[in-house]
Amino acid sequence: MHAARLDTLHLYGSALDTETHRIQPGVPAPPLVVGSCAEVVDGAIAGTLLERETTIRAFVMALDDPQRVIIGANIAYDMLVIAVELARRGIDAMPAIFAAYQQGRVYDIQVAEALHAIAEGHLGKDPRTSKQLKDPITGKMGRYSLSICTDLVLGRIDAKRNDRWRQSYALLEHVPIAEWPEDARTYPVDDARNTLEVALAQCGLMPNVGLHRWRDGRCLQCGTPMTHDAPVVCVSRWRRRNLHTLADEVYTSWALHLGASWGLRTDAASVDALEAAARAGREANMPDLVRLGYLRADGSENGAVVKRAVALAYGCSGVCGVCGGTQKVPSPKSGNPINCSECSATGLNLDSAPVPRTDPSTKFPKGQVQTGRDILTESGDEDLMFYGYAQEDDKILDTYCPDLRKGCAQPVNLRPNNPLETGRVSYTGGELVLGTVQLLPRQVSARLLAELKRRGGHVIGVRDCIVPDPGWLFYSNDFSGGELVTFAESCVLRVGFSELGKALNLGLDAHAALGATMLGWPMEKMAAVLKDKAHPEHKRAKNFRQCAKWGNFGFMGGMGELKFTLTQRRQGADTPHPSGPSQVWDGEAFVAGYRGMRLCILVDGADACGKVKVTEYKRQSCPPTCKACIDVAKRIRESWLRQWPEAKPYLEWHSNNADTIGEVVQHYSNRIRGGARFCAESNGDFQGLLADVAKRAQCRVSLEQYVRVIVDDPTSRYYGQLSPLYGVSRSIFFAHDELFGVTHEDVGHDVSCRVNEIMVEEFRKACPNHAPACKAEPTLMGRWWKAAEPVWHRGRLAAWSPSHNQKTCQECRA
DNA sequence: GAGGGGCGCGCC
DNA sequence: AAACGGCGCGCCCCTC
Numbered sequence: 001m002h003a004a005r006l007d008t009l010h011l012y013g014s015a016l017d018t019e020t021h022r023i024q025p026g027v028p029a030p031p032l033v034v035g036s037c038a039e040v041v042d043g044a045i046a047g048t049l050l051e052r053e054t055t056i057r058a059f060v061m062a063l064d065d066p067q068r069v070i071i072g073a074n075i076a077y078d079m080l081v082i083a084v085e086l087a088r089r090g091i092d093a094m095p096a097i098f099a100a101y102q103q104g105r106v107y108d109i110q111v112a113e114a115l116h117a118i119a120e121g122h123l124g125k126d127p128r129t130s131k132q133l134k135d136p137i138t139g140k141m142g143r144y145s146l147s148i149c150t151d152l153v154l155g156r157i158d159a160k161r162n163d164r165w166r167q168s169y170a171l172l173e174h175v176p177i178a179e180w181p182e183d184a185r186t187y188p189v190d191d192a193r194n195t196l197e198v199a200l201a202q203c204g205l206m207p208n209v210g211l212h213r214w215r216d217g218r219c220l221q222c223g224t225p226m227t228h229d230a231p232v233v234c235v236s237r238w239r240r241r242n243l244h245t246l247a248d249e250v251y252t253s254w255a256l257h258l259g260a261s262w263g264l265r266t267d268a269a270s271v272d273a274l275e276a277a278a279r280a281g282r283e284a285n286m287p288d289l290v291r292l293g294y295l296r297a298d299g300s301e302n303g304a305v306v307k308r309a310v311a312l313a314y315g316c317s318g319v320c321g322v323c324g325g326t327q328k329v330p331s332p333k334s335g336n337p338i339n340c341s342e343c344s345a346t347g348l349n350l351d352s353a354p355v356p357r358t359d360p361s362t363k364f365p366k367g368q369v370q371t372g373r374d375i376l377t378e379s380g381d382e383d384l385m386f387y388g389y390a391q392e393d394d395k396i397l398d399t400y401c402p403d404l405r406k407g408c409a410q411p412v413n414l415r416p417n418n419p420l421e422t423g424r425v426s427y428t429g430g431e432l433v434l435g436t437v438q439l440l441p442r443q444v445s446a447r448l449l450a451e452l453k454r455r456g457g458h459v460i461g462v463r464d465c466i467v468p469d470p471g472w473l474f475y476s477n478d479f480s481g482g483e484l485v486t487f488a489e490s491c492v493l494r495v496g497f498s499e500l501g502k503a504l505n506l507g508l509d510a511h512a513a514l515g516a517t518m519l520g521w522p523m524e525k526m527a528a529v530l531k532d533k534a535h536p537e538h539k540r541a542k543n544f545r546q547c548a549k550w551g552n553f554g555f556m557g558g559m560g561e562l563k564f565t566l567t568q569r570r571q572g573a574d575t576p577h578p579s580g581p582s583q584v585w586d587g588e589a590f591v592a593g594y595r596g597m598r599l600c601i602l603v604d605g606a607d608a609c610g611k612v613k614v615t616e617y618k619r620q621s622c623p624p625t626c627k628a629c630i631d632v633a634k635r636i637r638e639s640w641l642r643q644w645p646e647a648k649p650y651l652e653w654h655s656n657n658a659d660t661i662g663e664v665v666q667h668y669s670n671r672i673r674g675g676a677r678f679c680a681e682s683n684g685d686f687q688g689l690l691a692d693v694a695k696r697a698q699c700r701v702s703l704e705q706y707v708r709v710i711v712d713d714p715t716s717r718y719y720g721q722l723s724p725l726y727g728v729s730r731s732i733f734f735a736h737d738e739l740f741g742v743t744h745e746d747v748g749h750d751v752s753c754r755v756n757e758i759m760v761e762e763f764r765k766a767c768p769n770h771a772p773a774c775k776a777e778p779t780l781m782g783r784w785w786k787a788a789e790p791v792w793h794r795g796r797l798a799a800w801s802p803s804h805n806q807k808t809c810q811e812c813r814a
Numbered sequence: 815g816a817g818g819g820g821c822g823c824g825c826c
Numbered sequence: 827a828a829a830c831g832g833c834g835c836g837c838c839c840c841t842c
Contacts, residue, residue, distance in 0.1 A: 439825045557830030683831040
């Protein structure tokens with residue numbers, strides 16, 4: 001892929017924009033009404049309003065001109081609109097569109113500005129104020145829209161001033177343009193002109209505004225001397241940063257937009273069942289929680305009551321010196337009684353006992369009393385423990401069920417947000433847009449699961465409410481242990497070697513290897529015991545491997561033993577224990593055991609967790625935490641450092657770099673990231689690398705899905721043939737290390753295998769030192785089952801369903 | 815009534 | 827010296 005010809009954008013750049021019918025559910029690429037174009041003519045920006053057919057011709061001409069760079073704001077949207085218009089006319093525009101992206105001839109000012117902000121370390125913030133980006137006209141929170149970019153790059157807040165017609169062009173569809181109101185004609189032209197101007201300024205072909213870059217008493221960019229009355233804003237012709245990565249990111253945004261436009265469909269009956277089961281639980285618990293005062297009669301939480309209960313349970317006593325125990329103080333602004341911030345509305349003396357508190361802030365000088373589930377459970381107070389479990393399904397009811405509802409009547413579309421700080425991708429929500437597609441729970445609570453089973457039906461969670469159209473299957477391919485490999489690659493590139501990488505290249509199980517070191521066993525013994533279920537130490541070996549696994553993943557980002565212990569206690573699997581304190585809710589009742597993973601029991605075989613608790617570790621206060629667990633975590637971390645000797649220098653490299661340089665160049669993509677602290681930087685190195693790999697794989701998968709491509713990789717089982725993806729499969733979305741889409745059910749095997757080939761190939765390109773370890777895994781399924789695994793039937797991949805608990809098809813086993 | 819900060823929690 | 831990260835969203839609470 002070559003980079004866009006940014007130094008000659010004024011000669012070859014055309015800003016193009018479309019105005020369409022409103023975006024409607026299921027119609028993400030609505031019909032075109034009118035368009036506009038802006039180019040540099042005789043040194044000035046000339047904008048033109050284009051009638052519908054002229055707009056389409058303008059796009060086609062620009063796409064076919066190998067010199068031309070198409071410039072837009074969220075250009076993927078316009079590109080799809082045009083592709084759909086052309087398809088209606090019997091013309092397949094996809095080859096030309098993909099070619100333009102591959103040649104780096106598409107420029108998106110929004111992506112460019114986000115990339116610049118990543119380099120400068122202020123993504124999503126206005127660098128002048130360090131506050132969240134806001135639309136200069138509407139004042140609403142936003143991302144890098146055209147009007148925000150115009151403000152940030154040109155220092156003008158007048159973009160979109162004629163936006164009265166923006167949402168209403170359908171009304172004008174059958175009115176001759178000559179009869180349109182003046183502002184309906186100027187708005188699209190202004191958009192195109194602003195877009196072009198922003199692009200030229202970003203490329204340094206026109207002055208732009210930005211922050212000063214002080215060196216030796218002067219601004220490197222504008223030359224202004226550094227004095228106390230120097231202008232706040234720097235005006236210069238310095239180019240925006242990270243433009244060398246623009247072409248790839250714009251291409252990615254196009255591939256993601258294509259998938260997002262198809263969207264996802266949900267099964268109404270399944271959502272009904274899920275919601276009813278969750279609601280039943282909430283209603284059953286409601287009277288008790290109202291009686292305890294945690295909830296008000298209307299079901300809302302009374303935070304002051306909960307926080308006071310927590311503070312009491314953790315031993316606080318005495319009276320708050322500010323509110324005198326009333327929990328309320330008069331507001332300095334309005335005089336209304338508001339919660340006392342000194343005591344976090346507990347009315348108690350917070351210094352009288354080590355109650356878990358959030359970090360202090362200006363608003364809460366002592367922090368607020370924490371009320372998370374883990375804190376409630378550990379309090380030892382039965383009412384609070386009950387409340388912790390009663391809350392478990394609230395998120396299902398309040399967040400996920402309403403989101404799933406969006407897809408019942410017609411597919412719910414997605415709105416990708418690319419790139420993020422690390423290079424990953426997120427999805428934004430909104431009316432009839434699913435913003436939580438990457439965040440849907442993989443499993444529901446034991447109580448909810450029991451309730452769902454009691455009611456019959458086949459829904460067992462949130463994700464399986466999502467279904468493909470009849471005749472289609474979902475494919476889901478993910479990189480196997482992707483971050484272990486990219487971490488190893490990062491280590492080779494930063495410090496010159498990686499023992500982890502060598503192990504992965506040999507096909508060794510890195511988690512078992514670390515577990516063996518922790519046990520003091522040779523790897524051979526570890527492997528044998530893990531395999532032998534009858535071995536007396538089998539269970540112990542499995543526990544060690546599990547803890548080693550979380551260690552391998554956590555410590556790469558610089559995690560310490562305290563946070564590791566707390567994270568496992570909060571998020572790990574429960575620890576059943578015969579003499580435990582009955583914290584584990586099995587769906588019916590509390591049974592003996594601890595909530596969350598308890599390292600002291602699993603690794604050291606302790607007879608109880610929390611015999612000694614610390615409330616301070618390394619001079620930092622913390623929630624009461626089992627000392628024995630922290631000791632185990634410390635040993636795991638030490639084993640980890642011994643096992644992978646590259647880890648220490650790797651972390652030291654980032655520690656030093658974060659403190660002295662303050663920015664880092666990502667491997668492979670060469671994207672600059674600024675402003676990351678040590679942990680963020682250590683993480684970003686391998687997280688971003690995997691994201692870049694996955695995005696390139698996504699682009700190639702999309703290409704083969706929409707354009708006839710003959711597979712030219714001799715190692716491919718499809719060498720010399722038309723890609724099996726073409727015409728029978730579509731990507732839908734992307735979850736960091738997972739490519740998710742649909743395929744005709746009869747070709748599911750070839751589709752998921754080809755997607756896998758592409759993923760592995762791209763993985764190897766980015767991690768050449770670990771090619772043998774670069775792997776991915778395909779899965780097919782008739783619903784989005786999180787538990788799905790590859791199932792093979794007569795040598796071909798088959799659809800997984802919950803009745804499968806082995807990696808072979810049930811038919812084949814029979 | 816809108817919006818913004820703080821928090822907690824879902825994912826990878 | 828010591829330190830996992832970045833996301834989106836709902837709720838509560840407060841302000842305007």
